[in-house]
Amino acid sequence: MPHLSRRALLATAASAWAAPQASARTALDTAVASHDVGVARYLEIQVTDPRSRWLGAIPDAYGLHHGNGPVGALNVFITAFTQPKSRYYKDRTVAERIRLAAAAAARMQNEHGNFDLLTTNFNSPADTAFIVRSGASAFYLARQANEREFMRLMEPVLLKGAQALVVGGIHTPNHRWVLCGALAQMQELFPNPDYLRRINLWLAEGVDIDDDGQYGERSTLVYNPITNSALIAVAHKLNRPALLDPVRRNLDALMYLLHPNLEVVTEISRRQDRNQPGLPEQSWFALRYLAVKDGNGHYAQLASQLAPSLNPLMEYPELLQPGPAAKPLPDDYVKEFPSGDYAHIRRGNRSVTLLLDGNSRLMACRKGGAVVNAVRMAAAFFGKGQFKPMRAGRRGDSFVYEQELDAGYYQPFDPPRPVPAGEDQWYAVRPRRRRTEVCDIFYRASVSETPRGAKMRIEASGTKDVPVAIEINLRAGGKLEGVVEAPGAPKDSYILAGRQASYTVGGDTLRFGPGLRLNDYTQVRGAEPKLDGPSVYLTGYTPFDHTIEFDLA
Numbered sequence: 001m002p003h004l005s006r007r008a009l010l011a012t013a014a015s016a017w018a019a020p021q022a023s024a025r026t027a028l029d030t031a032v033a034s035h036d037v038g039v040a041r042y043l044e045i046q047v048t049d050p051r052s053r054w055l056g057a058i059p060d061a062y063g064l065h066h067g068n069g070p071v072g073a074l075n076v077f078i079t080a081f082t083q084p085k086s087r088y089y090k091d092r093t094v095a096e097r098i099r100l101a102a103a104a105a106a107r108m109q110n111e112h113g114n115f116d117l118l119t120t121n122f123n124s125p126a127d128t129a130f131i132v133r134s135g136a137s138a139f140y141l142a143r144q145a146n147e148r149e150f151m152r153l154m155e156p157v158l159l160k161g162a163q164a165l166v167v168g169g170i171h172t173p174n175h176r177w178v179l180c181g182a183l184a185q186m187q188e189l190f191p192n193p194d195y196l197r198r199i200n201l202w203l204a205e206g207v208d209i210d211d212d213g214q215y216g217e218r219s220t221l222v223y224n225p226i227t228n229s230a231l232i233a234v235a236h237k238l239n240r241p242a243l244l245d246p247v248r249r250n251l252d253a254l255m256y257l258l259h260p261n262l263e264v265v266t267e268i269s270r271r272q273d274r275n276q277p278g279l280p281e282q283s284w285f286a287l288r289y290l291a292v293k294d295g296n297g298h299y300a301q302l303a304s305q306l307a308p309s310l311n312p313l314m315e316y317p318e319l320l321q322p323g324p325a326a327k328p329l330p331d332d333y334v335k336e337f338p339s340g341d342y343a344h345i346r347r348g349n350r351s352v353t354l355l356l357d358g359n360s361r362l363m364a365c366r367k368g369g370a371v372v373n374a375v376r377m378a379a380a381f382f383g384k385g386q387f388k389p390m391r392a393g394r395r396g397d398s399f400v401y402e403q404e405l406d407a408g409y410y411q412p413f414d415p416p417r418p419v420p421a422g423e424d425q426w427y428a429v430r431p432r433r434r435r436t437e438v439c440d441i442f443y444r445a446s447v448s449e450t451p452r453g454a455k456m457r458i459e460a461s462g463t464k465d466v467p468v469a470i471e472i473n474l475r476a477g478g479k480l481e482g483v484v485e486a487p488g489a490p491k492d493s494y495i496l497a498g499r500q501a502s503y504t505v506g507g508d509t510l511r512f513g514p515g516l517r518l519n520d521y522t523q524v525r526g527a528e529p530k531l532d533g534p535s536v537y538l539t540g541y542t543p544f545d546h547t548i549e550f551d552l553a
Helices: 006-018 024-045 068-081 092-108 125-144 148-167 173-189 193-203 223-238 241-254 281-294 297-304 310-315 423-432
Strands: 115-117 121-124 332-337 342-347 350-355 363-367 370-379 391-395 398-410 435-450 453-462 467-474 479-481 493-495 501-505 508-513 535-541 544-551
Touching (some): 024 068, 024 092, 024 310, 068 092, 068 125, 068 148, 068 310, 092 148, 121 125, 125 173, 125 310, 148 173, 148 193, 173 223, 193 223, 241 281, 281 297, 350 435, 350 453, 363 453, 370 435, 370 453, 370 501, 370 508, 370 544, 535 544
Parallel strands (some): 493 535
Antiparallel strands (some): 115 121, 332 342, 350 363, 370 467, 391 398, 398 435, 453 544, 479 501, 501 508
16 A cells, blocks of 8 residues: 555554464454555545546645556555455445546556656656556456456556566666566466566576675665565466575564564665664565465564555465464574674563664664664764774674774975865865874774673774764653753753663663763764754763663663
Protein backbone atom coordinates (compact mmCIF):
# COMPACT_ATOMS: atom_id res chain seq x y z
CA MET A 1 0.00 0.00 0.00
CA PRO A 2 2.23 2.77 -1.25
CA HIS A 3 0.76 5.83 0.45
CA LEU A 4 -0.47 4.43 3.75
CA SER A 5 1.45 3.27 6.81
CA ARG A 6 1.72 -0.48 6.62
CA ARG A 7 2.30 -0.55 10.35
CA ALA A 8 -0.94 1.31 11.00
CA LEU A 9 -2.99 -0.82 8.63
CA LEU A 10 -1.62 -4.18 9.69
CA ALA A 11 -0.87 -3.74 13.38
CA THR A 12 -3.89 -5.73 14.46
CA ALA A 13 -2.75 -8.70 12.40
CA ALA A 14 0.44 -9.12 14.41
CA SER A 15 -1.32 -10.54 17.45
CA ALA A 16 -2.59 -13.57 15.58
CA TRP A 17 0.84 -14.56 14.35
CA ALA A 18 2.46 -13.80 17.68
CA ALA A 19 0.15 -16.08 19.66
CA PRO A 20 1.82 -19.50 19.90
CA GLN A 21 -1.42 -21.39 19.29
CA ALA A 22 -2.86 -19.12 16.64
CA SER A 23 -3.98 -21.16 13.65
CA ALA A 24 -3.21 -20.25 10.07
CA ARG A 25 -6.93 -19.72 9.61
CA THR A 26 -7.06 -17.26 12.49
CA ALA A 27 -4.05 -15.44 11.07
CA LEU A 28 -5.75 -15.20 7.69
CA ASP A 29 -8.88 -13.84 9.32
CA THR A 30 -6.89 -11.18 11.12
CA ALA A 31 -4.94 -10.27 7.99
CA VAL A 32 -8.22 -9.89 6.13
CA ALA A 33 -9.60 -7.59 8.80
CA SER A 34 -6.48 -5.45 8.67
CA HIS A 35 -6.51 -5.36 4.89
CA ASP A 36 -10.12 -4.24 4.91
CA VAL A 37 -9.09 -1.21 6.95
CA GLY A 38 -6.73 -0.33 4.11
CA VAL A 39 -9.45 -0.82 1.52
CA ALA A 40 -11.69 1.60 3.38
CA ARG A 41 -8.92 4.17 3.41
CA TYR A 42 -8.30 3.78 -0.32
CA LEU A 43 -12.00 4.10 -1.06
CA GLU A 44 -11.97 7.33 0.92
CA ILE A 45 -9.00 8.97 -0.80
CA GLN A 46 -9.31 7.71 -4.38
CA VAL A 47 -10.19 10.53 -6.76
CA THR A 48 -13.78 10.07 -7.97
CA ASP A 49 -14.49 13.50 -9.43
CA PRO A 50 -15.17 12.84 -13.14
CA ARG A 51 -13.89 16.34 -13.95
CA SER A 52 -10.46 15.66 -12.49
CA ARG A 53 -7.52 14.66 -14.66
CA TRP A 54 -6.61 12.34 -11.78
CA LEU A 55 -9.88 10.40 -11.79
CA GLY A 56 -9.16 6.96 -10.31
CA ALA A 57 -5.74 7.92 -8.93
CA ILE A 58 -4.53 8.03 -5.32
CA PRO A 59 -2.90 11.22 -4.00
CA ASP A 60 0.16 11.11 -1.79
CA ALA A 61 0.55 13.23 1.34
CA TYR A 62 1.41 16.26 -0.82
CA GLY A 63 -1.43 15.87 -3.29
CA LEU A 64 0.88 14.47 -5.97
CA HIS A 65 -0.25 11.60 -8.16
CA HIS A 66 2.31 8.94 -9.02
CA GLY A 67 1.88 5.85 -11.14
CA ASN A 68 2.14 3.60 -8.12
CA GLY A 69 -1.06 5.15 -6.74
CA PRO A 70 -3.67 3.64 -9.06
CA VAL A 71 -1.75 0.38 -9.48
CA GLY A 72 -1.40 0.14 -5.71
CA ALA A 73 -5.15 0.65 -5.51
CA LEU A 74 -5.66 -2.17 -8.00
CA ASN A 75 -3.58 -4.42 -5.77
CA VAL A 76 -5.48 -3.46 -2.62
CA PHE A 77 -8.93 -3.62 -4.21
CA ILE A 78 -8.48 -6.85 -6.18
CA THR A 79 -6.98 -8.61 -3.17
CA ALA A 80 -10.12 -7.82 -1.17
CA PHE A 81 -12.54 -8.38 -4.06
CA THR A 82 -11.22 -11.92 -4.62
CA GLN A 83 -10.93 -12.89 -0.93
CA PRO A 84 -14.14 -14.59 0.28
CA LYS A 85 -13.47 -13.58 3.88
CA SER A 86 -13.26 -9.89 3.06
CA ARG A 87 -16.28 -7.69 3.61
CA TYR A 88 -15.46 -6.27 0.17
CA TYR A 89 -15.65 -9.65 -1.57
CA LYS A 90 -17.43 -9.16 -4.90
CA ASP A 91 -18.40 -5.66 -3.75
CA ARG A 92 -19.90 -3.56 -6.55
CA THR A 93 -18.39 -0.31 -5.33
CA VAL A 94 -14.94 -1.89 -5.21
CA ALA A 95 -15.46 -3.26 -8.72
CA GLU A 96 -16.20 0.23 -10.00
CA ARG A 97 -13.17 1.62 -8.20
CA ILE A 98 -11.03 -1.07 -9.84
CA ARG A 99 -12.23 0.15 -13.21
CA LEU A 100 -11.37 3.74 -12.31
CA ALA A 101 -7.92 2.77 -11.07
CA ALA A 102 -7.15 0.72 -14.18
CA ALA A 103 -8.14 3.62 -16.41
CA ALA A 104 -6.00 6.02 -14.37
CA ALA A 105 -2.99 3.71 -14.62
CA ALA A 106 -3.38 3.52 -18.39
CA ARG A 107 -3.55 7.31 -18.67
CA MET A 108 -0.54 7.89 -16.43
CA GLN A 109 1.67 5.39 -18.27
CA ASN A 110 3.72 7.09 -20.97
CA GLU A 111 4.33 6.00 -24.54
CA HIS A 112 7.46 4.10 -23.50
CA GLY A 113 5.56 2.06 -20.93
CA ASN A 114 7.10 3.87 -17.98
CA PHE A 115 5.64 5.79 -15.07
CA ASP A 116 6.81 8.90 -13.23
CA LEU A 117 7.62 9.35 -9.57
CA LEU A 118 6.85 13.05 -9.43
CA THR A 119 9.07 13.76 -6.44
CA THR A 120 12.23 12.75 -8.32
CA ASN A 121 12.11 10.26 -11.24
CA PHE A 122 10.55 10.69 -14.68
CA ASN A 123 10.11 8.14 -17.46
CA SER A 124 11.45 5.74 -14.85
CA PRO A 125 11.93 2.03 -15.59
CA ALA A 126 12.98 1.61 -11.96
CA ASP A 127 9.70 2.90 -10.58
CA THR A 128 7.87 1.02 -13.30
CA ALA A 129 9.44 -2.19 -11.99
CA PHE A 130 7.91 -1.63 -8.55
CA ILE A 131 4.59 -0.85 -10.18
CA VAL A 132 4.65 -3.94 -12.40
CA ARG A 133 5.43 -6.07 -9.35
CA SER A 134 2.34 -4.75 -7.58
CA GLY A 135 0.16 -4.96 -10.67
CA ALA A 136 1.30 -8.47 -11.58
CA SER A 137 0.37 -9.69 -8.10
CA ALA A 138 -3.08 -8.18 -8.53
CA PHE A 139 -3.41 -9.77 -11.97
CA TYR A 140 -2.37 -13.15 -10.53
CA LEU A 141 -5.20 -13.00 -8.00
CA ALA A 142 -7.69 -11.81 -10.62
CA ARG A 143 -6.72 -14.71 -12.88
CA GLN A 144 -6.94 -17.15 -10.00
CA ALA A 145 -10.49 -15.92 -9.33
CA ASN A 146 -11.32 -15.88 -13.07
CA GLU A 147 -12.13 -12.16 -12.97
CA ARG A 148 -11.75 -11.70 -16.70
CA GLU A 149 -12.87 -8.08 -16.85
CA PHE A 150 -10.15 -6.98 -14.44
CA MET A 151 -7.59 -9.05 -16.30
CA ARG A 152 -8.60 -7.39 -19.55
CA LEU A 153 -8.28 -3.92 -18.00
CA MET A 154 -4.86 -4.58 -16.50
CA GLU A 155 -3.21 -6.61 -19.25
CA PRO A 156 -2.26 -3.73 -21.60
CA VAL A 157 -0.68 -1.72 -18.78
CA LEU A 158 1.34 -4.70 -17.55
CA LEU A 159 2.52 -5.78 -20.99
CA LYS A 160 3.53 -2.25 -21.91
CA GLY A 161 5.33 -1.87 -18.58
CA ALA A 162 7.14 -5.18 -18.96
CA GLN A 163 8.36 -4.18 -22.40
CA ALA A 164 9.78 -1.00 -20.86
CA LEU A 165 11.66 -3.17 -18.37
CA VAL A 166 13.12 -5.28 -21.15
CA VAL A 167 14.96 -2.24 -22.51
CA GLY A 168 15.04 0.22 -19.61
CA GLY A 169 17.80 1.16 -17.19
CA ILE A 170 18.02 1.58 -13.44
CA HIS A 171 19.51 3.89 -10.80
CA THR A 172 20.49 1.82 -7.77
CA PRO A 173 21.70 -1.71 -6.98
CA ASN A 174 18.36 -2.98 -5.66
CA HIS A 175 16.54 -1.82 -8.80
CA ARG A 176 18.17 -4.68 -10.71
CA TRP A 177 16.49 -7.27 -8.53
CA VAL A 178 13.14 -5.48 -8.40
CA LEU A 179 13.18 -5.41 -12.19
CA CYS A 180 14.04 -9.12 -12.28
CA GLY A 181 11.24 -9.86 -9.83
CA ALA A 182 8.75 -7.96 -11.96
CA LEU A 183 9.78 -9.76 -15.14
CA ALA A 184 9.68 -13.13 -13.36
CA GLN A 185 6.10 -12.43 -12.35
CA MET A 186 5.28 -11.41 -15.91
CA GLN A 187 6.98 -14.54 -17.26
CA GLU A 188 4.64 -16.60 -15.12
CA LEU A 189 1.62 -14.72 -16.48
CA PHE A 190 2.69 -13.98 -20.07
CA PRO A 191 5.70 -16.14 -21.04
CA ASN A 192 8.14 -14.23 -23.22
CA PRO A 193 11.78 -15.11 -23.97
CA ASP A 194 12.66 -11.40 -23.87
CA TYR A 195 11.78 -11.35 -20.19
CA LEU A 196 14.11 -14.24 -19.46
CA ARG A 197 16.95 -12.73 -21.46
CA ARG A 198 16.71 -9.48 -19.55
CA ILE A 199 16.55 -11.26 -16.20
CA ASN A 200 19.62 -13.28 -17.09
CA LEU A 201 21.55 -10.17 -18.10
CA TRP A 202 20.99 -8.56 -14.73
CA LEU A 203 21.58 -11.74 -12.76
CA ALA A 204 24.89 -12.28 -14.56
CA GLU A 205 26.24 -9.32 -12.58
CA GLY A 206 25.93 -11.35 -9.38
CA VAL A 207 23.88 -10.52 -6.33
CA ASP A 208 25.63 -7.78 -4.34
CA ILE A 209 25.87 -9.46 -0.94
CA ASP A 210 28.97 -9.30 1.27
CA ASP A 211 30.44 -11.77 3.73
CA ASP A 212 28.37 -10.24 6.53
CA GLY A 213 25.09 -10.94 4.74
CA GLN A 214 24.43 -7.34 3.70
CA TYR A 215 23.46 -6.14 0.25
CA GLY A 216 25.44 -3.21 -1.07
CA GLU A 217 23.04 -0.56 0.20
CA ARG A 218 22.92 -2.12 3.70
CA SER A 219 19.37 -0.79 4.00
CA THR A 220 18.15 -2.98 6.84
CA LEU A 221 14.72 -1.43 7.09
CA VAL A 222 13.74 -0.79 3.45
CA TYR A 223 15.84 -2.07 0.56
CA ASN A 224 17.14 -5.31 2.08
CA PRO A 225 13.54 -6.54 2.41
CA ILE A 226 12.72 -5.26 -1.07
CA THR A 227 15.67 -7.18 -2.50
CA ASN A 228 14.77 -10.32 -0.57
CA SER A 229 11.18 -10.22 -1.79
CA ALA A 230 12.28 -9.72 -5.40
CA LEU A 231 14.82 -12.55 -5.28
CA ILE A 232 12.21 -14.87 -3.79
CA ALA A 233 9.85 -13.99 -6.62
CA VAL A 234 12.49 -14.92 -9.22
CA ALA A 235 13.43 -18.10 -7.37
CA HIS A 236 9.81 -19.16 -6.92
CA LYS A 237 8.35 -18.19 -10.28
CA LEU A 238 11.29 -19.40 -12.40
CA ASN A 239 12.42 -22.35 -10.26
CA ARG A 240 15.85 -20.90 -9.46
CA PRO A 241 16.40 -22.00 -5.86
CA ALA A 242 20.01 -20.80 -5.78
CA LEU A 243 18.68 -17.24 -5.56
CA LEU A 244 17.33 -18.04 -2.11
CA ASP A 245 20.86 -18.38 -0.71
CA PRO A 246 21.57 -14.63 -0.47
CA VAL A 247 18.14 -14.16 1.09
CA ARG A 248 19.01 -16.68 3.79
CA ARG A 249 22.33 -14.98 4.43
CA ASN A 250 20.65 -11.61 4.78
CA LEU A 251 18.01 -12.96 7.15
CA ASP A 252 20.68 -14.71 9.20
CA ALA A 253 22.44 -11.35 9.58
CA LEU A 254 19.15 -9.73 10.56
CA MET A 255 18.91 -12.07 13.54
CA TYR A 256 21.94 -10.26 15.00
CA LEU A 257 20.80 -6.73 14.17
CA LEU A 258 17.70 -6.61 16.35
CA HIS A 259 17.18 -4.52 19.45
CA PRO A 260 15.19 -5.87 22.42
CA ASN A 261 11.93 -4.43 21.06
CA LEU A 262 12.70 -5.92 17.61
CA GLU A 263 13.64 -2.58 16.09
CA VAL A 264 16.37 -3.00 13.49
CA VAL A 265 19.87 -1.52 13.60
CA THR A 266 19.68 1.10 10.84
CA GLU A 267 22.83 3.11 11.54
CA ILE A 268 24.67 0.98 8.99
CA SER A 269 22.35 1.85 6.09
CA ARG A 270 23.54 3.79 3.07
CA ARG A 271 20.01 4.82 2.13
CA GLN A 272 17.24 7.00 3.53
CA ASP A 273 16.45 4.62 6.38
CA ARG A 274 19.83 5.39 7.97
CA ASN A 275 19.37 6.16 11.68
CA GLN A 276 15.60 5.77 11.39
CA PRO A 277 13.81 3.61 13.98
CA GLY A 278 11.55 0.85 12.73
CA LEU A 279 10.48 -2.76 12.99
CA PRO A 280 11.42 -5.29 10.27
CA GLU A 281 7.83 -5.40 9.03
CA GLN A 282 8.80 -5.53 5.37
CA SER A 283 10.85 -8.65 6.11
CA TRP A 284 7.77 -10.63 7.12
CA PHE A 285 7.27 -12.19 3.68
CA ALA A 286 10.84 -13.45 3.31
CA LEU A 287 10.92 -14.70 6.90
CA ARG A 288 7.64 -16.57 6.60
CA TYR A 289 8.42 -17.96 3.15
CA LEU A 290 11.77 -19.42 4.21
CA ALA A 291 10.55 -20.44 7.65
CA VAL A 292 8.08 -22.76 5.93
CA LYS A 293 10.36 -23.80 3.08
CA ASP A 294 13.45 -24.47 5.22
CA GLY A 295 11.83 -25.37 8.52
CA ASN A 296 13.76 -22.51 10.13
CA GLY A 297 12.46 -21.89 13.64
CA HIS A 298 14.33 -18.59 14.08
CA TYR A 299 12.70 -17.15 10.98
CA ALA A 300 9.36 -18.48 12.18
CA GLN A 301 9.77 -16.79 15.54
CA LEU A 302 10.58 -13.37 14.09
CA ALA A 303 7.83 -13.66 11.48
CA SER A 304 5.38 -14.49 14.27
CA GLN A 305 6.06 -11.09 15.83
CA LEU A 306 5.29 -9.17 12.63
CA ALA A 307 2.06 -8.33 10.86
CA PRO A 308 1.38 -10.45 7.76
CA SER A 309 0.10 -9.02 4.49
CA LEU A 310 -2.97 -10.47 2.82
CA ASN A 311 -1.83 -10.25 -0.79
CA PRO A 312 1.18 -12.61 -0.44
CA LEU A 313 -0.88 -14.95 1.74
CA MET A 314 -3.15 -15.38 -1.27
CA GLU A 315 -0.46 -15.45 -3.95
CA TYR A 316 1.77 -17.83 -1.97
CA PRO A 317 -0.66 -20.14 -0.13
CA GLU A 318 2.25 -22.11 1.34
CA LEU A 319 2.67 -19.20 3.74
CA LEU A 320 -0.44 -20.49 5.52
CA GLN A 321 1.13 -23.87 6.22
CA PRO A 322 1.86 -24.50 9.91
CA GLY A 323 5.61 -24.18 9.51
CA PRO A 324 8.25 -25.19 12.05
CA ALA A 325 8.21 -24.74 15.80
CA ALA A 326 9.53 -21.32 16.71
CA LYS A 327 13.01 -21.05 18.20
CA PRO A 328 14.10 -18.16 20.44
CA LEU A 329 15.91 -15.34 18.69
CA PRO A 330 19.54 -14.71 19.66
CA ASP A 331 19.70 -12.22 22.52
CA ASP A 332 23.05 -12.83 24.24
CA TYR A 333 26.03 -12.17 21.99
CA VAL A 334 28.79 -9.95 20.69
CA LYS A 335 28.50 -10.02 16.90
CA GLU A 336 31.13 -8.41 14.71
CA PHE A 337 30.53 -7.65 11.04
CA PRO A 338 34.05 -7.05 9.74
CA SER A 339 33.10 -6.48 6.10
CA GLY A 340 30.92 -3.55 7.05
CA ASP A 341 32.87 -2.26 10.04
CA TYR A 342 30.19 -2.47 12.70
CA ALA A 343 29.35 -4.64 15.68
CA HIS A 344 26.30 -5.33 17.81
CA ILE A 345 26.07 -6.48 21.41
CA ARG A 346 22.89 -7.93 22.91
CA ARG A 347 22.40 -8.89 26.52
CA GLY A 348 18.70 -9.55 26.92
CA ASN A 349 16.94 -6.22 27.32
CA ARG A 350 20.02 -4.14 26.54
CA SER A 351 21.74 -3.44 23.27
CA VAL A 352 24.93 -1.67 22.15
CA THR A 353 25.74 -0.80 18.52
CA LEU A 354 29.28 0.13 17.52
CA LEU A 355 29.90 1.97 14.26
CA LEU A 356 33.45 1.46 13.03
CA ASP A 357 33.30 2.91 9.52
CA GLY A 358 34.24 6.53 10.11
CA ASN A 359 30.77 7.54 11.28
CA SER A 360 30.65 10.51 13.65
CA ARG A 361 28.11 8.50 15.64
CA LEU A 362 30.55 6.30 17.49
CA MET A 363 28.03 4.16 19.32
CA ALA A 364 24.39 3.81 20.30
CA CYS A 365 22.89 1.89 23.19
CA ARG A 366 19.59 1.24 24.87
CA LYS A 367 17.76 -0.39 27.71
CA GLY A 368 14.37 -1.44 26.45
CA GLY A 369 12.62 1.70 25.27
CA ALA A 370 15.20 4.12 26.71
CA VAL A 371 17.54 4.86 23.81
CA VAL A 372 20.86 6.64 23.38
CA ASN A 373 20.75 7.43 19.67
CA ALA A 374 24.39 8.43 19.39
CA VAL A 375 27.54 9.45 21.21
CA ARG A 376 29.64 12.02 19.33
CA MET A 377 32.62 14.22 20.14
CA ALA A 378 34.03 17.39 18.63
CA ALA A 379 36.80 19.83 19.48
CA ALA A 380 37.10 23.48 18.52
CA PHE A 381 40.05 22.72 16.29
CA PHE A 382 40.23 25.10 13.32
CA GLY A 383 36.59 24.52 12.40
CA LYS A 384 37.16 20.88 11.45
CA GLY A 385 37.24 19.10 14.78
CA GLN A 386 34.34 16.64 14.48
CA PHE A 387 35.62 13.23 15.54
CA LYS A 388 35.15 10.98 12.49
CA PRO A 389 37.54 8.08 13.04
CA MET A 390 40.16 7.28 10.44
CA ARG A 391 40.72 3.88 12.07
CA ALA A 392 38.42 1.74 14.17
CA GLY A 393 38.23 -1.89 15.17
CA ARG A 394 38.41 -4.39 17.96
CA ARG A 395 41.50 -4.52 20.15
CA GLY A 396 41.27 -7.15 22.83
CA ASP A 397 38.07 -6.59 24.77
CA SER A 398 37.54 -3.06 23.48
CA PHE A 399 36.48 -1.35 20.29
CA VAL A 400 38.89 1.50 19.57
CA TYR A 401 38.45 4.58 17.35
CA GLU A 402 41.27 6.96 16.36
CA GLN A 403 41.80 10.10 14.29
CA GLU A 404 44.58 12.65 13.78
CA LEU A 405 44.10 16.18 12.48
CA ASP A 406 46.45 19.07 11.86
CA ALA A 407 46.13 22.67 10.79
CA GLY A 408 48.43 25.62 10.37
CA TYR A 409 49.00 29.03 8.89
CA TYR A 410 50.25 29.94 5.42
CA GLN A 411 53.25 32.02 4.40
CA PRO A 412 53.54 34.35 1.41
CA PHE A 413 54.99 32.88 -1.75
CA ASP A 414 58.77 33.20 -1.85
CA PRO A 415 59.86 34.00 -4.47
CA PRO A 416 56.81 36.25 -4.85
CA ARG A 417 54.15 35.47 -7.43
CA PRO A 418 50.78 36.96 -8.32
CA VAL A 419 47.68 35.23 -6.94
CA PRO A 420 44.47 35.33 -9.02
CA ALA A 421 41.62 37.38 -7.67
CA GLY A 422 38.63 35.60 -6.22
CA GLU A 423 38.15 33.43 -3.16
CA ASP A 424 38.05 30.13 -5.04
CA GLN A 425 41.33 30.89 -6.80
CA TRP A 426 42.93 31.92 -3.50
CA TYR A 427 42.05 28.61 -1.88
CA ALA A 428 43.05 26.69 -4.98
CA VAL A 429 46.68 27.79 -4.62
CA ARG A 430 46.80 27.75 -0.83
CA PRO A 431 48.12 24.16 -0.60
CA ARG A 432 51.25 25.33 -2.47
CA ARG A 433 52.15 27.76 0.30
CA ARG A 434 54.54 26.86 3.09
CA ARG A 435 52.80 26.13 6.39
CA THR A 436 54.00 27.33 9.78
CA GLU A 437 52.64 27.32 13.35
CA VAL A 438 51.25 23.85 12.63
CA CYS A 439 48.94 22.48 15.33
CA ASP A 440 47.75 18.93 15.71
CA ILE A 441 45.21 16.97 17.67
CA PHE A 442 44.75 13.25 18.29
CA TYR A 443 41.47 11.61 19.22
CA ARG A 444 40.93 8.17 20.68
CA ALA A 445 37.78 6.54 21.99
CA SER A 446 37.49 3.04 23.35
CA VAL A 447 34.28 1.20 24.19
CA SER A 448 34.22 -1.82 26.47
CA GLU A 449 31.38 -3.95 27.69
CA THR A 450 30.73 -3.91 31.43
CA PRO A 451 28.55 -6.13 33.63
CA ARG A 452 25.90 -3.38 33.63
CA GLY A 453 26.24 -2.07 30.08
CA ALA A 454 29.20 -0.30 28.50
CA LYS A 455 31.83 2.31 29.17
CA MET A 456 33.43 4.74 26.75
CA ARG A 457 36.78 6.39 27.37
CA ILE A 458 37.34 9.48 25.22
CA GLU A 459 40.75 11.13 24.88
CA ALA A 460 41.98 14.18 22.99
CA SER A 461 45.60 15.30 23.07
CA GLY A 462 48.09 17.43 21.16
CA THR A 463 47.46 21.15 20.99
CA LYS A 464 46.59 22.37 24.49
CA ASP A 465 43.46 24.11 25.74
CA VAL A 466 41.26 23.19 22.79
CA PRO A 467 37.60 23.12 23.97
CA VAL A 468 36.03 19.67 23.73
CA ALA A 469 32.34 18.70 23.79
CA ILE A 470 30.84 15.22 24.00
CA GLU A 471 27.22 14.87 22.85
CA ILE A 472 25.03 12.06 24.17
CA ASN A 473 21.84 12.19 22.12
CA LEU A 474 18.64 10.54 23.34
CA ARG A 475 15.49 9.46 21.54
CA ALA A 476 12.75 11.96 22.30
CA GLY A 477 9.85 11.08 24.55
CA GLY A 478 11.47 10.25 27.88
CA LYS A 479 12.07 11.90 31.24
CA LEU A 480 15.61 13.28 31.63
CA GLU A 481 16.96 14.00 35.11
CA GLY A 482 20.26 15.11 36.62
CA VAL A 483 21.17 17.73 34.01
CA VAL A 484 20.90 21.50 33.51
CA GLU A 485 20.02 23.46 30.40
CA ALA A 486 23.00 24.41 28.25
CA PRO A 487 23.29 28.21 27.96
CA GLY A 488 23.03 29.66 24.46
CA ALA A 489 22.36 26.29 22.87
CA PRO A 490 19.45 25.00 20.76
CA LYS A 491 16.33 23.58 22.36
CA ASP A 492 16.78 20.27 24.20
CA SER A 493 20.47 20.90 24.93
CA TYR A 494 21.70 20.05 28.41
CA ILE A 495 24.95 19.74 30.35
CA LEU A 496 25.78 16.97 32.79
CA ALA A 497 27.96 18.33 35.57
CA GLY A 498 27.01 15.92 38.34
CA ARG A 499 27.63 12.26 39.00
CA GLN A 500 24.95 10.76 36.79
CA ALA A 501 22.03 11.51 34.48
CA SER A 502 19.02 9.24 34.09
CA TYR A 503 16.61 8.84 31.20
CA THR A 504 13.31 7.02 31.65
CA VAL A 505 10.88 5.82 29.00
CA GLY A 506 7.94 3.87 30.36
CA GLY A 507 9.36 1.32 32.77
CA ASP A 508 12.90 1.50 31.37
CA THR A 509 15.62 3.72 32.85
CA LEU A 510 19.20 4.05 31.66
CA ARG A 511 21.87 6.07 33.43
CA PHE A 512 25.17 7.57 32.34
CA GLY A 513 27.98 9.57 33.89
CA PRO A 514 29.96 10.97 35.53
CA GLY A 515 29.49 14.38 34.03
CA LEU A 516 32.00 17.09 33.24
CA ARG A 517 31.40 20.82 32.91
CA LEU A 518 34.55 22.87 32.47
CA ASN A 519 32.86 25.30 30.06
CA ASP A 520 29.48 25.85 28.39
CA TYR A 521 30.69 25.71 24.78
CA THR A 522 28.48 22.88 23.51
CA GLN A 523 27.85 23.94 19.90
CA VAL A 524 31.44 23.75 18.73
CA ARG A 525 32.37 25.68 15.61
CA GLY A 526 32.79 23.33 12.67
CA ALA A 527 31.03 20.45 14.42
CA GLU A 528 28.02 18.73 12.93
CA PRO A 529 24.70 20.28 14.04
CA LYS A 530 23.03 19.02 17.17
CA LEU A 531 20.94 15.91 16.58
CA ASP A 532 17.17 15.97 17.02
CA GLY A 533 15.92 15.09 20.49
CA PRO A 534 17.50 15.75 23.88
CA SER A 535 21.30 16.05 23.80
CA VAL A 536 23.39 15.94 26.96
CA TYR A 537 26.87 17.47 26.74
CA LEU A 538 30.07 17.00 28.69
CA THR A 539 32.68 19.72 28.18
CA GLY A 540 36.38 20.17 28.82
CA TYR A 541 39.72 21.09 27.27
CA THR A 542 42.68 19.25 25.84
CA PRO A 543 44.46 17.33 27.15
CA PHE A 544 41.16 15.53 27.65
CA ASP A 545 40.60 12.08 29.18
CA HIS A 546 37.17 11.12 30.47
CA THR A 547 35.31 7.84 30.85
CA ILE A 548 31.51 7.62 30.68
CA GLU A 549 29.70 4.63 32.16
CA PHE A 550 26.40 3.63 30.54
CA ASP A 551 24.31 1.71 33.07
CA LEU A 552 21.79 -0.34 31.12
CA ALA A 553 21.04 -2.94 33.78
